[in-house]
Amino acid sequence: EAQVTQNPRYLITVTGKKLTVTCSQNMNHEYMSWYRQDPGLGLRQIYYSMNVEVTDKGDVPEGYKVSRKEKRNFPLILESPSPNQTSLYFCASSLTQGVDEQYFGPGTRLTVT
């Protein structure tokens, strides 16, 4: 089944404790992206990747890191999480960019206390 998977689905952590949210797709897509969803703000793009070893900042990259060492994986790293990073996070992928449909993962709900 074609899908985007994220882990964990739910995470409660404390300020400053490094964490990684994994994202994997099995569709051989080139383009992958991370979003955060907050009430009243919709989805905002954090980082995106056009292909392996090619990443760039979205609209809200501060406090986040990403890497793209393999085509299928695009982990999101929070080196020192803070409470303002409490949010619902989505990973997405598409065949290329531009007119292509994005396929979204199920989401990761992160709470930073």
Added chain:
Amino acid sequence: GDSVTQMEGPVTLSEEAFLTINCTYTATGYPSLFWYVQYPGEGLQLLLKATKADDKGSNKGFEATYRKETTSFHLEKGSVQVSDSAVYFCALISRGYQKVTFGTGTKLQVIP
């Protein structure tokens, strides 16, 4: 920069009512436009898309027409069902850029 403006929700309709959710945009060049739907507890799914002016995207009874002159991409459905209750997001990708811009989402509730 690019931006997408959607009508404020929530929108509450009775079953079989006509639906319009407004979406306007500002963008560099000629973007591709999308409507995504998010059902409770799930990720977003593509509902429909249009890639150039005057294109009409359609799916599951929903339609939206790319209007360049009014920079709009309003979502319509002639007769909504309870199962259409969800959050709807308008989005764009500007040509030559890689960033995706979403609107804030409009929650639709359909009551029997």
